[in-house]
Amino acid sequence: MTFRFVHAADLHLDSPFKGIRETDPHVADVLRRATFDAYARLIQLCLDRRADALLVAGDVFDGADRSLAAQVQFVRGLARLQDAGIRAFICHGNHDPLDGWGARIPMPSNVHQFGESAEAIAVDPQSPSGPVVCGISYPTREVRSSLLPGFPTREPGRFTIGLLHANVDASPGHEAYAPCTLADLTATGYDYWALGHVHTRTIVRDQAPMVVYPGNTQGRHPNERGPRGVYVVDVDEQGAASPAFVAVDTVRWEQLDVQIDGLHDDSALFSGLEDRVGDLLTQADGRHVVYRIGLQGRGAMHESLSRTGTIDELVTQLNATWASRDPFAFCGGVVDATRSEIDREALLDGKDFIGDFLALTDEVVRDEGLVADLRQELAPLYENARARRYLEGSLARQDDVRDLVASAEDVALGLLVDDEGGG
């Protein structure tokens, strides 16, 4: 028999957008609704495509403070599926474990929520040879061991889907929750592994058994760029699965990297950005766009950009033009990594204090002791009892420290070096 299911994950309903400062009310309203709107599109997709089942691989909600509105909206969407005779299978992940708070809202009868023990549930209880979904939910947030050992053995002749929130092969940039390997998944003999946790859609294995991350349904911060959505999976008579990606996001994150080399005034920079923002909207296929600007390179513009208010003014101008449109393009922030035109290499060759200073900054990023000392000097803020929780992880990476030292060096050089290029 053939059947069709929709594979989604990481809905993170009612979770706020990150990496944005000072949105205007209109934009904030759209962003606040974005995860809900994406979910509504997901439900409508199931109805339009007449899917047999919806599979959600964890992280329906965003955290311990999962919102009441998110829970209510989630259940309402599932109720629409119930009206259309579509089944839903939900497993919970590290962001919405079973011990998380819930408002005890009863689920519609078409929904199966997997518990802390893996189990196999037939998509159609009346069909003894029909497809089966095997899944498990996180009992608590911290699940650091593989959950695969508890999964049922595949019943021969039945198309079997594994539903799991896990990190396969230690995917970088993601917490190693329920870690397992591709080999582990393949060894189960299942036909399709519907995974969640990694927010960037990835087909880890494109042949049976397929191992698929659909990514999240709505990008929520600068690193979650491009289309976001779900996979519609068609299974043919022979049990071959064909996943097709469908974007359901309503707001799209993008990044505009600009080299300031060769730019001489604000108007040239603004004009170039205007053109590219227009392109972003065109490419977003009618969706709203939130973008971040990355300014890079060395040039005359650095000094202007370093002045207080210049970047804020740039953002204000861009948003005045584009953020009031429908769909809008909103600039969520600017990362200024530009450097001055000072000839660093020439200064480094100098035998004076500036040369010694530059040699020291080169040494800092290689000297763990010095890095530790620097961290200690930053402790008054980063270890501050009030601020620590919000700044946690800000300087976690070695690259963060290197970037910090580089920008600090630039500030210092700007103060030390005069117009003649000397101290």
Next chain:
Amino acid sequence: MKIDRIQIDGFGEYGETSFSPRARPVTVFYGPNEAGKSTLLAFIRMVLFGFPLRGAAEHFPPRAGGNHGGRIELVSDAGERLTVERHRGRKGGPVTIATQDGALVPDAARPALLGHATASTFHSVFAFDLDALQQLESGDESGINSRIYSAGTGAARLPQALKQLKVRAEDIFAPRGSKQPVARVLGELEDIETQLRDAQAQSQEYGDAVFRSAQLDEEGAALDADHTAARSRLEELNRRQRSWAEWVALLDVETRLSEIPDRTGFPDDPIVRLTDLEDRRREADELVATATATLQRARDEAERPIAGEELLQVAAAVEAIRRGRGSFDASVRDLPKRNAELGADETDFAQALRDLGPGWSEERLHGFDTSIPRRDEVEQWKTRLASANADGRDRMRDAEQATRALDEANQRLEDQRDQLALHDAGASSRMSPEALREQRSALQAVRSRLAEYDQAAQRCADLEAQAGGEPESATSGRRLVMPAALGVLGALLLAVGYVSDRDLAILGIGIALLALGVVAYMLSPSSATPGDGLKLSRLTAEARRHAEERRAALLAALPPLALDLEAGQLPGRDQLNDVETALVGNEERQRERAQLLAAAGGAAKDAERVRERFQAAGRLQQDQHAALDAVGSGWKTWLTEKRLPETLTPDTVPELFSRVETARVVARAATEKRARIAAIKEDIDAYHAVVKTVTDGYPDSGTSAGSVGEDSSMAIAQRADRIVQRFDQTQEAVRAGAEAARGAEERDASLKQAIARRTSVDDRIRDLLARAHSDDPEQFRLWARQHLERQDLDRTQKQHLSALRAVWGHEQDLDALRREFTSTTKEETDQALRHAESTMAELSSRATEQNEERGRLQERMQKLSSDEAASRLRGRREELIEELRALAAQWSKLVVAKSLLVRARNKFEEERQPDVVRRAETFFERLTGGKYTRLHVTLGEQEISVVDEAGRRKAPDQLSRGTREQLYLALRFGLIQSMGEEAERLPVVVDEVLVNFDLDRARRAATAFVELSRTNQVLVLTCHQWMVDLFTEAAPDAAVIDLSAV
């Protein structure tokens, strides 16, 4: 590195100046104030390190001329000869460093060549004056030690940078600060966290609401069950109460039914049916009697006799009379009107003939030709006559125009002749054209002769004046003016002509003027050899002779002009002009008369041409009159041929044609009227004949009698009407007899049907009684009443039962229902009903309360689930976290920048200061004559102190000014030697740095400079002779360059 030669192109007071200092030991530049010492120091600084970007006043602009800048020839520590050349320009001025063979040193190699020193370093440490030396004592919060290092290490701005970084960082975050942005953001974040916790409580409330809602659902289900049971009981009691009366009535009916015998099978509606049959038996008897009487009357009618039946045999003739009756009346009425119309037509025709004139009869009328060809003939005559008349008018108009043109031409000829006569009369004297031409020629000849004479006389006067003894130089100069002016003017015109597309006219004039210039020069006295008197006298005599010849020629040409002159008197130019004016007037009048003569000749020719046209017009007019007469004669002949009066014209003949055709129409109408009247009379006669035939053939029919005569139309009409009326009456009598016969047959059949019906009714009465097993109608009626009463009771019983079922339901078991009623009383039922109603009210109240609570819960849950405040708070929290992270990043950048600067400074001090201080210490001890033996620097404190021979430590501000300056000088010596260990040794240039020292200190300082000159070239700038002496004393081979001699 040593300066071998200083070449100044232009700088301050120096222009194209060079100096060649010695490599060692010391070169002293000596000169008074304003001799250029400071200028030389600035030149060395700027050529090596560039002009300052700011402060143009310190650029020493070249006051003695020359390109602003110059070059310095150097010898590097490795012995390589180099030339550094720089002039004022952008970015400190373009610089080139070239090797001895001219190759340019690449930019990358320049820092090493200049000892990796910056302009500031060189200024502060290597080439300084007393002001720079004394700046160290001004100090600031960074301390003297930091200042001296800063001056030499490219960190002049380090103290300000550290301070600025600290302030900027504290503007973002201070651990105990409350007004910084970080504190503000954290405060707002904490507020949001509090609000989010409250939102969490709302979520808890929603969960409680969901739980309570489920409880309510369960309680509601139980309440619904109780309510259903109570409602069922109440409904049962209500039914019992409502049906109690029915139940009592049912019991009564059933009692009565048991008392009446059951006659099952008795006919339905027995009494009605019997009565109905008896009524029908009586109706049948009456019908039989009526049918019998009617039959008899019909038979009498059919047998009655008919009068005038013979008319029916001529029915066709009678019908013809009936049909022709209307036409006959119409003809009779139409005949007089037609006769009157005929009379009118005949009168009109007679009048039409009279209108045509005499000689017209009906025969001529019908024979007269008014056809289209005849009409065309008339039209052609009309055209011919009109054309001939039009031509006559044209000829007449032409003749009138020719007459007027002839008069006008004659008038113009007279006018021209009058004007010529007037012109001739106005001229006092008139010269012939030949005389005018002769006088013009004579005047031109006189003018030419006069010009030649004037030229010759002028040359003669010039030569006489030249021979008269005027100074040669003055006169030759003036006489050259004219040839020169002509030559220059000719050359200019040639140039203009050449530029103006080679204008030949201008070029010609130019060439002529040049030639005139040459001629004038040739003729000018200056061209003669000064002092050659013989030649001048000869020339003068020739000139006089030439002048006389020209005068004679002029006098010979005068007579034709007839001027009023004395003999031998030459004419003035005014006189010649008067002759010219008179001559021009005569020439003008001659031209006017010629024009008048030409105009008069033209007018005469015009008059002749017009006269010829006038005569031709007259001839044409006569021809036209003849043609018009011929056409009129032809027209009259045509009228005669047609027997028409000659007075007719082609325009009036068509009107005659119309009258002829009108008369023909009237004649045709009269003829048609006569035919119509004859036909009407024939119709009347024919009808009269038919009527007469019928009335005459059947005198007994009653139609022949009448009082009107036989020929009277009215009598004929009355007879015809009577015949038709009699015929119709006879036909009606025949039809009525036939109808009566058919009616008798039908009455007979009706009588038989009435008898059969009476028999049928008798049979049905007998059958009805038999079905009731009775043979007596009265008995039948008694039994029938009993049967009907029982049927009524049955129906009443069914109605009661039906009413009970309506209340209790059709499925209700009747036996159970009977037991229900018999088991209780009416009073007991009423009491139970009141109790059940009370229970129901109580349950409804509880259900209402539950619903209200459920509604409140639903409303609250809806409000809680749709509350967006928490979402907004989370969004705002993320915005604040992002802002906090941005602030933290900015703060971190500043803190790390400051930290790195401090670390670099400490490292720098640790690694370099000891060597500098060690070297400075040696110099300081020598400079102070061993009074101070040590320098002490506390690392990180950035303070320097000195230790005297007694071991006392003193801060710089505890030292005398001279000792402090010794200390600063020693520190510079230490720095210079230390830097020289790692890089090119730069020359040291000092300007009056020893003037504050007493003689001993100055001598020791000079000795120290000589010692420094072992490693670094030393150039000393001073205006004091004693300073020169000190250095020559310290180093006898020192070079002294006197700037005042430059």
